[in-house]
Amino acid sequence: DGGITQSPKYLFRKEGQNVTLSCEQNLNHDAMYWYRQDPGQGLRLIYYSQIVNDFQKGDIAEGYSVSREKKESFPLTVTSAQKNPTAFYLCASSLNGYDRGFHNEQFFGPGTRLTVL
């Protein structure tokens, strides 16, 4: 059963703590992405990775960090530097490459709801 899993589904954090959100995919996709969703807004890109050991900042990377040590995994750490981390976080993956046509669509995981107490 191929897909993207995110854990945990709900996460609570005290102010000043770092927390890590997990994202795993078994679709053999090259690229992975992290998005943040706030009420009344669309998804905004935090970080993305096209290949293992490489990642790029998105539009709102401040206060976040990522790693890509394995093709299947792309964890996101929300650091204490992120001033307003309460949000819904979505991970996605896709094939990569200019010539793949629309097969580079992104598939999404079920999301993690992070709340800062």
Added chain:
Amino acid sequence: AQTVTQSQPEMSVQEAETVTLSCTYDTSENNYYLFWYKQPPSRQMILVIRQEAYKQQNATENRFSVNFQKAAKSFSLKISDSQLGDTAMYFCAFMKLTQTGANNLFFGTGTRLTVIP
């Protein structure tokens, strides 16, 4: 920079009727893709339909179809024979292609659609 605008924050439709959701975008790119994603109350992002900019023919997927007007930079979604399960947030998204293969999505702020029994 790419921007995607959905000017209808909320819409409603009677079951079995037809509804059209609007989306406009701004880009200087000539080669790109457009998507409509659905986010039901479970918050899982589900791809509804996609359109390649180089194709003049409008995409269709069962009850869902688009009206793609490239010159006007417009990409509306028509849902025919609306069903209760269509109740969800709908996001329009733009993807530009790059030579490096990065395929980042830019999202609109969404339209909340309610299907009324």
